[in-house]
Amino acid sequence: MPSDKNNKIPFNEDNYTHNIERNNERKLDRRGFMKTLVGAAGVFAISSLPWGMVAAKELMGLGEKEYPHKKITDVSKLAIGDAMNFKFPGDHDDAILIRLSEKKYVAYQNACTHLRCPVFWVKEEGEMICPCHHGKFDVETGVPTAGPPRRPLPEIQVKVENGAVYAVRVKRYEV
Amino acid sequence: MKFKFIGVALLCAFLMMNIVFTQFMVHQFYYENYINVLIFGGLNIVVFPLALYTYKKTKYEKA
Numbered sequence: 001m002p003s004d005k006n007n008k009i010p011f012n013e014d015n016y017t018h019n020i021e022r023n024n025e026r027k028l029d030r031r032g033f034m035k036t037l038v039g040a041a042g043v044f045a046i047s048s049l050p051w052g053m054v055a056a057k058e059l060m061g062l063g064e065k066e067y068p069h070k071k072i073t074d075v076s077k078l079a080i081g082d083a084m085n086f087k088f089p090g091d092h093d094d095a096i097l098i099r100l101s102e103k104k105y106v107a108y109q110n111a112c113t114h115l116r117c118p119v120f121w122v123k124e125e126g127e128m129i130c131p132c133h134h135g136k137f138d139v140e141t142g143v144p145t146a147g148p149p150r151r152p153l154p155e156i157q158v159k160v161e162n163g164a165v166y167a168v169r170v171k172r173y174e175v
Numbered sequence: 176m177k178f179k180f181i182g183v184a185l186l187c188a189f190l191m192m193n194i195v196f197t198q199f200m201v202h203q204f205y206y207e208n209y210i211n212v213l214i215f216g217g218l219n220i221v222v223f224p225l226a227l228y229t230y231k232k233t234k235y236e237k238a
Contacts, residue, residue: 030179038186038223038226040190040193041189045220045223048200048216048217049220051212052212052213055209055212055213151202151206
């Protein structure tokens with residue numbers, strides 16, 4: 001809308017403190033709103049790209065690679081029923097190893113599949129618990145049993161060799 | 176509904192689709208169904224030109 005104030009700066013107005021015409025200056029009109037929506041669609045499109053690229057990379061077989069076996073701990077240092085944290089496969093991928101019996105060990109990546117809070121092993125209750133929103137996981141399988149998480153914790157395959165526990169690989173989900 | 180708001184409604188629908196596709200994409204990623212990730216990511220990208228086209232078609236609509 002043309003205005004006699006256009007191109008006359010400062011325009012002739014003796015009001016220097018309330019110089020925003022609130023009824024007009026900050027109005028979001030229909031077209032502006034549509035522009036915002038289109039921009040948001042663009043942001044969604046661009047933000048999909050990295051996910052797609054990582055997925056494509058995994059599909060090309062890089063995800064199946066076996067990681068170098070990593071020693072977690074000595075058998076003698078972990079009592080039955082206890083748990084310990086370690087990093088696998090990368091230095092920033094937290095994981096938890098739980099010794100369930102003399103021979104049986106289980107290990108999972110311990111980022112809760114809800115919002116990635118760390119998951120803890122509660123020995124007394126025999127459950128893995130995410131303290132953030134009280135998610136619970138079955139210790140035998142990693143399947144969520146209560147709370148908001150819907151996906152199982154990624155399992156890490158371990159093997160015992162020469163009195164030490166090694167992390168071997170991260171198990172793929174079964175579809 | 177006034178005719179001039181059809182574009183707004185369409186764009187809102189597109190954005191809703193974006194949100195749904197993104198949600199699916201992220202979940203399928205963590206389930207490691209990478210084909211589905213590519214499908215939903217692709218849909219997300221296709222929606223943007225559609226939205227742009229809709230905007231260009233409807234920005235001058237009058238009531």
